[in-house]
Amino acid sequence: MRIQVKELTKTFEAMDGIVRALKGLSFEVKPGEFYTLLGPSGCGKSTTLRCVAGLERPDSGEISIGDQVVASANAFAPPNERPIGMVFQSYAIWPHMTVFKNVAFPLKQGKTGLSKAEMKERVMEALALVKMDELVDRPAPYLSGGQQQRVALARALVSKPQVLLLDEPLSNLDAKLREELRVELKELVQRVGITTLYVTHDQVEALAMSDRIAVMLNGGILQEARPKELYLAPASKFVAQFIGQVNFFEGRIAEHSDEGWGLVETSQGQLRCPLPAGIPKGATVLVTVRPESLHTSQNGESGDGNVLEGRVEKTIFLGDFIDCQVLVGSQLVRAKLPPTSDVGPGERLFLRFSPQACVVLPIRTAD
Amino acid sequence: MESTAALALPRVRAFWDQARRNIVLILVTVFLLFLILVPLIRLLFSSFQRGHPAIPEGWTLQNYVAAYSLPIFYEAFGTTVLISAVGTFITLVIAVLFAWLIERTDMPLRNLAWTLILIPMAIPGVLFALGWALLLAPKTGVINVLLRGALDLVGIHLDQGPVSIYSLGGLIFLDGLRGVSTLFLMVVGAFRMMDPSLEEAARVAKANARGTFFQVTLPALLPAILTAGMYSFISSMDSFEAPLAVGLPAGIFVLATLIYFTARLQAPVDYGLSAVYGVTFMFILIFLLIGYRRAVRYSERFSTITGKGFRPRVISVGKWRYAALGLFVFYFLLTVAAPFAILLWASLLPSYRSPSFEALSFVSPANYLEAFSRPHLLSVASNTLILMAIAATATTVLALFVSWIVVRTKLRGRSLLDGMMFLPHSIPGIVIALAMIMAYLSPPLRYLGIYGSLWIVAMGLIVSYIAFGTRLMNSAIVQIQKELEEAAYVCGATSTRTLLAITLPLLFPAFAAGWIWVAVHSLRAFSIPLMLASKKNEVFSVLLWQYWSDGDVPMAATLGVMLVIVLIPLTLVMRRFIVKVSGQQD
Numbered sequence: 001m002r003i004q005v006k007e008l009t010k011t012f013e014a015m016d017g018i019v020r021a022l023k024g025l026s027f028e029v030k031p032g033e034f035y036t037l038l039g040p041s042g043c044g045k046s047t048t049l050r051c052v053a054g055l056e057r058p059d060s061g062e063i064s065i066g067d068q069v070v071a072s073a074n075a076f077a078p079p080n081e082r083p084i085g086m087v088f089q090s091y092a093i094w095p096h097m098t099v100f101k102n103v104a105f106p107l108k109q110g111k112t113g114l115s116k117a118e119m120k121e122r123v124m125e126a127l128a129l130v131k132m133d134e135l136v137d138r139p140a141p142y143l144s145g146g147q148q149q150r151v152a153l154a155r156a157l158v159s160k161p162q163v164l165l166l167d168e169p170l171s172n173l174d175a176k177l178r179e180e181l182r183v184e185l186k187e188l189v190q191r192v193g194i195t196t197l198y199v200t201h202d203q204v205e206a207l208a209m210s211d212r213i214a215v216m217l218n219g220g221i222l223q224e225a226r227p228k229e230l231y232l233a234p235a236s237k238f239v240a241q242f243i244g245q246v247n248f249f250e251g252r253i254a255e256h257s258d259e260g261w262g263l264v265e266t267s268q269g270q271l272r273c274p275l276p277a278g279i280p281k282g283a284t285v286l287v288t289v290r291p292e293s294l295h296t297s298q299n300g301e302s303g304d305g306n307v308l309e310g311r312v313e314k315t316i317f318l319g320d321f322i323d324c325q326v327l328v329g330s331q332l333v334r335a336k337l338p339p340t341s342d343v344g345p346g347e348r349l350f351l352r353f354s355p356q357a358c359v360v361l362p363i364r365t366a367d
Numbered sequence: 368m369e370s371t372a373a374l375a376l377p378r379v380r381a382f383w384d385q386a387r388r389n390i391v392l393i394l395v396t397v398f399l400l401f402l403i404l405v406p407l408i409r410l411l412f413s414s415f416q417r418g419h420p421a422i423p424e425g426w427t428l429q430n431y432v433a434a435y436s437l438p439i440f441y442e443a444f445g446t447t448v449l450i451s452a453v454g455t456f457i458t459l460v461i462a463v464l465f466a467w468l469i470e471r472t473d474m475p476l477r478n479l480a481w482t483l484i485l486i487p488m489a490i491p492g493v494l495f496a497l498g499w500a501l502l503l504a505p506k507t508g509v510i511n512v513l514l515r516g517a518l519d520l521v522g523i524h525l526d527q528g529p530v531s532i533y534s535l536g537g538l539i540f541l542d543g544l545r546g547v548s549t550l551f552l553m554v555v556g557a558f559r560m561m562d563p564s565l566e567e568a569a570r571v572a573k574a575n576a577r578g579t580f581f582q583v584t585l586p587a588l589l590p591a592i593l594t595a596g597m598y599s600f601i602s603s604m605d606s607f608e609a610p611l612a613v614g615l616p617a618g619i620f621v622l623a624t625l626i627y628f629t630a631r632l633q634a635p636v637d638y639g640l641s642a643v644y645g646v647t648f649m650f651i652l653i654f655l656l657i658g659y660r661r662a663v664r665y666s667e668r669f670s671t672i673t674g675k676g677f678r679p680r681v682i683s684v685g686k687w688r689y690a691a692l693g694l695f696v697f698y699f700l701l702t703v704a705a706p707f708a709i710l711l712w713a714s715l716l717p718s719y720r721s722p723s724f725e726a727l728s729f730v731s732p733a734n735y736l737e738a739f740s741r742p743h744l745l746s747v748a749s750n751t752l753i754l755m756a757i758a759a760t761a762t763t764v765l766a767l768f769v770s771w772i773v774v775r776t777k778l779r780g781r782s783l784l785d786g787m788m789f790l791p792h793s794i795p796g797i798v799i800a801l802a803m804i805m806a807y808l809s810p811p812l813r814y815l816g817i818y819g820s821l822w823i824v825a826m827g828l829i830v831s832y833i834a835f836g837t838r839l840m841n842s843a844i845v846q847i848q849k850e851l852e853e854a855a856y857v858c859g860a861t862s863t864r865t866l867l868a869i870t871l872p873l874l875f876p877a878f879a880a881g882w883i884w885v886a887v888h889s890l891r892a893f894s895i896p897l898m899l900a901s902k903k904n905e906v907f908s909v910l911l912w913q914y915w916s917d918g919d920v921p922m923a924a925t926l927g928v929m930l931v932i933v934l935i936p937l938t939l940v941m942r943r944f945i946v947k948v949s950g951q952q953d
């Protein structure tokens with residue numbers, strides 16, 4: 001089922017004044033899609049999700065789930081009247097109930113008309129889905145973090161909702177388990193075929209799981225794109241920085257060809273880059289290059305690529321790569337070098353990167 | 368213009384939505400505010416009125432003029448402050464000393480001492496005073512008899528004394544011993560939680576054990592100790608039982624007994640004057656309490672106390688360990704063993720006489736058998752139990768609803784409501800009772816017909832315990848993660864269903880703890896039931912006092928012993944529960 005959010009605003013009254021948590025947010029999740037809200041702490045992700053769930057009432061704007069308008073200026077459906085399942089960051093497993101009772105709870109609300117046997121069957125089905133059917137009778141306080149997460153998921157899915165809402169469901173787990181469950185969760189959601197709205201501040205998680213990602217900042221969406229597009233073609237400095245590491249070079253456009261290529265004059269030399277349409281010659285721009293696009297080179301010949309010359313400041317061996325910091329002119333440039341490469345501090349070297357690896361961003365006053 | 372209207376509209380609507388959904392909560396709130404505020408307002412009115420509150424004869428300032436020109440008012444005020452100040456100092460020294468000995472040193476039997484130090488809480492203040500009256504009465508007091516015997520040997524002959532409990536010194540002595548358990552509990556946590564690295568740093572800097580204690584430990588704990596001291600001072604100001612039992616016979620008044628005397632004992636009673644005393648006393652205490660809250664906030668900000676789970680190092684005090692234990696035994700003797708023993712003794716005799724071998728032949732359980740055969744006593748016992756059940760249930764249920772509003776809803780004015788619930792904490796029980804008398808004795812509330820019934824006593828107790836109830840429930844509800852409730856909404860549950868299926872079961876421990884606390888305190892309660900007493904609503908502690916004032920010491924002692932035997936296990940259970948709910952470690 002489709003989720004549509006239009007011009008959502010929400011303000012809170014906090015101790016120290018008014019917090020504008022959401023400032024006219026709009027997006028749409030297609031049926032069956034895995035859609036992620038990604039952003040730094042406090043940007044309004046949870047608030048958005050809670051508005052969709054009906055736990056917060058928006059000040060203005062409209063939310064619809066399927067054909068039902070669940071929140072607007074003159075209508076508001078409380079959470080229990082929305083076709084949703086939700087997993088909370090803390091899981092919110094009720095400690096005074098067993099696993100079975102926790103999962104059965106949604107089936108006992110309203111008139112579901114289920115018999116005891118049917119109910120049991122549905123609960124076991126949901127628990128089997130998350131591989132927890134062995135532990136049905138265990139009291140909730142005796143569950144590990146990962147198990148609680150699974151029970152929470154079973155509870156969210158048991159009533160076969162149209163929409164699944166997940167608020168950082170993996171953030172309370174340790175790194176290893178998080179990686180495992182990431183894959184498992186994605187597969188499960190795909191199997192069930194449910195429309196999913198996912199909230200996280202972890203960019204790796206977002207890239208790995210989502211069909212589409214919306215990057216949020218200060219109560220608004222900065223960019224909305226597929227994971228690959230978001231990584232390779234960030235639309236702003238903030239997005240580029242937030243999704244992985246990045247080097248920036250500030251410069252002016254020196255040459256501008258018709259095929260969309262150009263030269264940017266920076267204090268580290270001229271860089272050949274693809275230019276987006278509509279940027280005039282002489283404009284100041286930011287050239288962004290990811291550290292993994294930089295390679296060492298023996299000589300300073302540029303060929304058809306770009307080359308920077310610098311001195312190695314520091315190297316950190318991290319196993320799968322070497323984080324190498326190179327001083328180019330007055331700027332520190334980071335490169336991810338293969339673990340076998342043999343560079344040390346003080347060494348001079350050349351860094352080569354292809355023009356295709358560059359993304360040019362116009363500098364706006366906002367940045 | 369337009370934007371403010373657009374902002375205001377959803378707010379108004381949200382407000383009405385909330386109001387409609389929470390109708391039960393709102394009714395409860397109105398009821399509680401009525402219960403608390405109406406009597407207080409009535410009291411204020413009465414202080415400006417001539418004549419009996421039921422038939423006022425017009426407005427006047429005369430009551431204030433009269434009250435403030437009577438020397439006895441200033442005397443009582445001075446005595447109250449003097450007893451409270453000196454008493455608090457004594458209490459504080461004892462409590463801090465034992466907190467340190469029991470928590471931080473290798474004193475023998477520390478775990479036992481931890482439990483024993485709480486027992487005095489189970490002995491109602493009035494019994495403690497009566498026990499000591501039997502021990503230190505100038506003529507017949509056991510200790511005086513023994514002392515005179517000893518003095519005889521060295522050739523000094525006295526007819527009475529040498530010590531009398533019916534004196535200012537006696538009052539200070541009783542007040543000093545009285546609050547040690549409570550203060551101990553207030554400071555012992557600080558001793559336990561104190562960051563041990565502070566002391567270790569001092570030791571490394573070559574300070575010896577004593578230097579470390581006086582230069583590091585004590586100053587670091589000073590904020591906690593001072594706030595506990597202020598708390599103790601305020602409750603000493605409130606104290607009514609000892610001043611009634613040993614102060615009044617000696618003609619020594621404190622504010623609380625002055626009010627009781629003016630409103631209930633003197634003939635004719637003077638309601639206007641007592642209202643002025645009540646209002647004045649109330650404002651003094653509110654003022655003190657505001658200071659106390661400030662101080663608490665201040666000391667929390669500067670606290671050196673961390674939440675770390677480890678226990679600071681135990682300090683070895685060498686052979687002083689046994690001296691420490693001896694000191695503790697002596698303290699226990701003074702606060703529990705001696706007064707209880709003498710009451711037990713008195714309860715076993717047909718008429719009171721000092722302990723001696725020849726008196727031993729009169730000992731029999733006759734009084735206990737007699738007590739159970741008096742029909743009046745049975746009705747008093749049932750009154751006491753009914754009162755306990757009503758007060759405990761009503762206070763916890765009402766507190767649950769109000770705390771729910773304060774913590775969970777977004778209703779306007781909820782913090783004001785919270786403040787209102789805390790207000791009675793700063794009002795002495797005697798003033799609450801006085802205000803209830805004025806309110807329910809005069810029209811229109813008089814037509815409810817509850818003056819003189821058990822209900823009015825129950826209402827007085829609810830008012831005086833609602834502050835504790837809401838504090839407990841507030842913290843219990845805060846501890847229930849909001850998401851646990853939200854998860855139920857999202858699972859399709861309505862708010863009523865959520866309250867019943869999720870919140871209530873999770874709150875059960877707090878509920879039980881609050882219930883027991885109020886139950887124990889209502890069993891012990893004295894000033895409110897006494898002040899509101901009539902033939903119909905007498906409770907155990909009031910009847911006991913009645914016997915005592917009529918000179919029937921054995922019967923008073925018998926009731927006292929029975930009360931203590933019920934209260935000791937209840938108090939220890941209560942402590943367990945409260946510890947569990949408030950999340951402190953034991």
Ligand SMILES: Nc1ncnc2c1ncn2[C@@H]1O[C@H](COP(=O)(O)OP(=O)(O)OP(=O)(O)O)[C@@H](O)[C@H]1O
Binds near residue numbers: 020041042048
């Ligand atoms: N109930 C509330 N009262 C007052 N302010 C609130 C409330 N809930 C959220 N806020 C504020 O609204 C803003 C957005 O909060 P939100 O919880 O949506 O952030 P978030 O993106 O989920 O952050 P995180 O990653 O830390 O969970 C924050 O500035 C927060 O302080």
Ligand SMILES: [Mg+2]
Binds near residue numbers: 045047
């Ligand atoms: Mg959040």
